[in-house]
Structure formats: C-alpha cells, structure tokens
Amino acid sequence: MKKKLQNIIKFGYQYSVILLILAFWQGLAMTKILPEFILPSPAAVIMAFIKDFSLIMYHTKYTLLEAFIGMSIAITLAFILSLLMDRFQVLYDVLYPPIIISQTIPTVAIAPLLIIWLGFYMTPKVVLVVMTGFFPILIALLDGYRAVDPDSIKLLRSMGASQWQTYRHVKLPASIGYFFAGLRVSVSYALISAVVSEWLGGYYGLGVYMTRVRKAFALDKMFAIIFFISFLSLILMAGVDYLHKTLNRQSYVPRGVKGFKTESIRKK
Amino acid sequence: MPKLELRNISHAFADAPDIQILKDINLYVDEGEIVSIIGPSGGGKTTVFNIVAGLLEPTAGEVWLAGEDITGKSGYVSYMLQKDLLLPFKTVLDNVALPQIIKGKSKKEARTMALPYFREFGLDGTEYKYPQMLSGGMKQRAALLRTYLFEKEMALLDEPFSALDAITKEGIHSWYLDIMKKINLTTLFITHDIEEAILLSDRIYILKGRPAEISESILIDLSRPRDPLSEEVIQMKRKLKAEYLSI
Numbered sequence: 001m002k003k004k005l006q007n008i009i010k011f012g013y014q015y016s017v018i019l020l021i022l023a024f025w026q027g028l029a030m031t032k033i034l035p036e037f038i039l040p041s042p043a044a045v046i047m048a049f050i051k052d053f054s055l056i057m058y059h060t061k062y063t064l065l066e067a068f069i070g071m072s073i074a075i076t077l078a079f080i081l082s083l084l085m086d087r088f089q090v091l092y093d094v095l096y097p098p099i100i101i102s103q104t105i106p107t108v109a110i111a112p113l114l115i116i117w118l119g120f121y122m123t124p125k126v127v128l129v130v131m132t133g134f135f136p137i138l139i140a141l142l143d144g145y146r147a148v149d150p151d152s153i154k155l156l157r158s159m160g161a162s163q164w165q166t167y168r169h170v171k172l173p174a175s176i177g178y179f180f181a182g183l184r185v186s187v188s189y190a191l192i193s194a195v196v197s198e199w200l201g202g203y204y205g206l207g208v209y210m211t212r213v214r215k216a217f218a219l220d221k222m223f224a225i226i227f228f229i230s231f232l233s234l235i236l237m238a239g240v241d242y243l244h245k246t247l248n249r250q251s252y253v254p255r256g257v258k259g260f261k262t263e264s265i266r267k268k
Numbered sequence: 269m270p271k272l273e274l275r276n277i278s279h280a281f282a283d284a285p286d287i288q289i290l291k292d293i294n295l296y297v298d299e300g301e302i303v304s305i306i307g308p309s310g311g312g313k314t315t316v317f318n319i320v321a322g323l324l325e326p327t328a329g330e331v332w333l334a335g336e337d338i339t340g341k342s343g344y345v346s347y348m349l350q351k352d353l354l355l356p357f358k359t360v361l362d363n364v365a366l367p368q369i370i371k372g373k374s375k376k377e378a379r380t381m382a383l384p385y386f387r388e389f390g391l392d393g394t395e396y397k398y399p400q401m402l403s404g405g406m407k408q409r410a411a412l413l414r415t416y417l418f419e420k421e422m423a424l425l426d427e428p429f430s431a432l433d434a435i436t437k438e439g440i441h442s443w444y445l446d447i448m449k450k451i452n453l454t455t456l457f458i459t460h461d462i463e464e465a466i467l468l469s470d471r472i473y474i475l476k477g478r479p480a481e482i483s484e485s486i487l488i489d490l491s492r493p494r495d496p497l498s499e500e501v502i503q504m505k506r507k508l509k510a511e512y513l514s515i
Binding site: 152154156159161165169 | 321322323342343344345346347349351353355357358366367369370371418
C-alpha cells in the first residue's frame with residue numbers, strides 16, 4: 001500500500017511538467033484567449049478521441065501491423081547482417097558505408113518513391129519501417145560483439161570452440177543488453193516511419209486518418225491522434241523494457257541509471 | 269616420458285618477422301609437477317603459453333603432450349588467465365560446465381559432471397549464483413575449477429593470482445597446493461612474482477632476454493608447506509634474483 005502511494009507520488013513528480021503544461025493549456029482555452037479552432041482544449045481533444053475511437057482503432061490496427069511486420073524483418077535482418085559483418089571484416093568494410101549513407105536520406109524523401117514503386121498498400125510502409133528500424137539494432141549488436149573482452153574469446157578458443165560456439169556462448173548473450181537498447185530506439189522509429197509513409201499515400205492507417213482530419217481542419221482530432229501515437233510509442237518502448245526485464249535480468253538496467261552495469265542490480 | 273615437452277620453440281610474429289620473440293625454448297613438465305616460468309612482463313611468457321595452448325603456431329619447434337604432437341592445435345591443454353573471465357550472464361555452474369559443453373556434451377551432462385567438484389573447490393552454495401556475487405578469491409577458484417573440468421591432464425595458469433590482494437593471495441596459495449595434491453593436476457605456471465613461484469613450484473624456469481631464452485630449470489626441493497619468511501625460502505629467493513638479473 002505504501003509502495004503504491006510512493007509510486008503515485010513518483011509518477012506525479014516525474015510528469016509534473018507535462019501536467020502543468022496541460023493545465024495551462026486548458027486554462028488558455030477556458031479563458032478564450034485562443035479560439036477553439038486554433039487550439040482545441042485538452043478536454044475537447046479527449047472528447048474527439050472518444051467520439052472517433054472505433055475509427056481510430058480501425059486505423060491503428062493497420063499501422064501497428066505494418067510496424068510489427070517491419071520490425072520482425074528489421075530484427076532478423078539486423079541479426080544476420082551483424083553476424084556476417086562481425087565475422088567477416090571484408091563485409092564490414094564494404095557494407096558499412098552504404099548502410100550509413102542509407103540512413104542519411106530523409107524518410108520523407110524516400111517514402112513517396114516507395115509508394116510510386118510499391119503501390120498504396122502495406123508494402124512500401126513495411127519497407128520504410130525495415131529501412132529505419134534495422135539500423136539502430138545493427139549498430140547496437142555490432143557494438144555489443146566488440147565490447148566482449150578479447151581474452152574471453154581467447155579462452156574459448158583455447159577450449160577448442162568453433163566460431164559459432166564463441167557467438168553462441170559469449171558474443172550473442174553478452175550483446176543482449178545492447179540489442180534491447182537498440183530495439184527501444186527502433187520501435188519508436190518504426191511507428192513514426194509507418195505513420196509518415198501512410199501520410200504520404202495509402203488507404204488506411206493512422207497517417208491516412210491524420211491527413212483526412214487535417215484537410216477537414218479538425219484540429220481536435222489532429223491533436224487526439226498525435227497524442228495517441230505518442231502514447232503507442234511509449235507503450236511499445238515499455239513493452240521492450242518489459243521483455244528485456246523478463247528475458248534477461250542481468251543485463252537490464254533500470255531507466256535513469258547510466259551505463260551497462262550488472263553488479264548493482266544483482267546484489268539487491 | 270614427460271607429460272609436456274617444448275622442443276626448440278622459436279617465434280616471431282607474422283607482422284614483424286625480423287623481431288624474434290622466443291629463441292630455442294626447451295622445457296618439460298613431468299606428470300603431477302607444478303613448474304613455473306618466471307620472467308619480466310612483456311618478456312614472452314604469454315607467447316609461450318599461447319603456443320602451448322595452440323592459439324599460436326610457432327615459427328619453429330614442436331609442442332608434445334603425452335607423446336602426441338599438438339603444435340598449433342587448441343583444445344588439448346586448459347588455460348587460465350589472470351582475469352577470471354567468468355561470463356556474467358551465466359551461473360557459476362554453467363560457467364564451470366562451459367568447457368564440456370564446448371566439447372560437445374549436453375548442458376545437462378556437463379552440469380552433472382561439474383556439480384560434485386563444488387565442495388572440493390570450496391564453492392558449495394555458489395552453484396546457482398552469478399559470478400558478480402562472488403568475492404575475488406572465490407571467482408579465481410571457480411575459474412580454476414573451470415580450467416580443471418576443461419582438461420584434467422595439463423593446465424596452463426597465466427598469473428592466475430596476480431590480481432588478488434595480498435591477504436586473499438596468501439590464503440589461495442595454501443588452498444591451491446591442497447587442491448593440487450588432491451586432483452594431481454600437472455601445471456605450468458607463469459608468474460612475475462619470485463616468491464609465489466618458490467612457494468608453489470617443484471621447478472622453476474627463468475625466461476629472459478630479447479629474444480627470450482630459457483634457463484635450465486631450478487629445482488626447488490624444499491619441504492611443504494613453505495613459509496615465505498623462512499631462511500630457506502629467502503635464500504632461494506636471493507639465488508633466483510641473482511640468476512634473474514644476470515643477463
């Protein structure tokens with residue numbers, strides 16, 4: 001019970017600035033300093049969300065599906081590429097520059113091209129999610145493999161371990177913490193990429209809903225959907241953290257604690 | 269026939285073939301012996317070990333283990349380093365069982381094989397803990413158990429106790445001799461600590477010079493346990509130091 005109260009206090013403390021902004025914003029609307037059609041009040045935004053709830057859920061389904069398929073492919077791709085690039089220096093040297101360059105192209109520039117090439121359905125969205133989502137995971141994994149103490153590898157080799165066994169027993173498990181750090185960034189990218197891609201052309205998805213309400217100047221709905229997307233991102237990130245915590249306690253570092261240090265948690 | 273024999277080992281690294289690191293190293297270790305190599309840091313001791321462990325192929329010479337040529341082959345002798353290198357994401361039991369898993373045993377088999385040794389190595393109760401929860405001395409003991417379970421014939425210990433504090437070190441020395449008597453492990457030991465070498469070994473080789481050459485072995489025929497403050501040990505220390513410095 002006391003713990004619960006503490007949690008509530010902690011929550012209030014952490015989100016006090018956000019709550020303050022919301023209160024101020026509601027105040028602006030109530031005092032009619034800004035007209036409702038320029039800046040709808042938080043209350044109006046919530047009403048709009050409730051009113052359009054089933055429609056929003058319909059679109060959410062597609063966006064999440066695109067993000068999910070895209071992320072699955074991105075994770076697989078990142079693992080395969082990371083293993084190949086770590087194992088064969090040649091592949092690392094040859095693949096690293098094009099991968100970096102691919103990340104410097106703005107997504108809003110690629111998305112319309114993908115739509116022209118791949119149509120208005122899900123494919124171009126999934127492709128964009130893969131393109132933005134695999135990179136943070138790949139880099140995190142490569143860093144993870146490299147952070148392994150070379151003496152550990154030496155020890156395993158002295159035991160007669162094969163290349164695969166050094167990955168299986170040392171490099172991969174040692175990189176789990178890095179992987180989840182990368183995944184956390186990736187999932188929020190994935191959602192944004194899917195929405196941007198839908199925004200630029202499609203039949204369904206939160207991006208499509210967004211363009212429609214924008215064209216109707218329904219700013220209350222616009223705000224509702226912006227907040228909803230942020231909320232979804234947060235949920236996804238929390239999901240990643242939860243997965244990390246349950247799968248691999250040792251490498252899980254609670255938020256706010258800097259660095260990768262296992263000792264402090266294990267000793268609890 | 270000696271257990272381990274190095275015959276005329278010479279080595280230079282491939283990226284600097286003109287700089288010879290080791291020159292004509294000959295040494296042997298008999299069954300059940302503890303033999304030390306002492307020498308200055310960066311003097312080629314670890315290179316000798318890498319060659320024996322099969323991690324490096326020497327430019328010339330051969331490594332023989334129990335009548336078999338193992339030059340350049342890994343997986344025949346176990347190897348322990350200064351760092352314990354216990355994997356933080358595996359329990360102590362799984363860490364210790366790892367060499368057997370690498371050799372192709374199933375996880376279950378390897379665990380069953382490792383469990384009975386925990387008592388002997390003074391590690392009961394740590395089986396399902398993670399290495400971070402162990403003290404420095406315990407970690408080294410676990411690392412030694414892993415070394416032993418990897419290969420019971422021959423172990424290479426590369427300054428295994430040099431990272432420990434003085435008191436832990438003293439304790440672990442007597443523990444180490446005890447356990448060695450029980451498991452009868454043939455050991456080649458590297459250290460830069462002359463006293464440690466005298467306390468633990470049956471014979472000592474000195475590796476010195478550039479390129480490094482090896483001395484004749486010096487027999488340490490003192491009764492055990494050896495007291496670091498006793499006259500004999502101090503005398504032996506003087507003798508070795510003189511030898512060590514006479515280049």
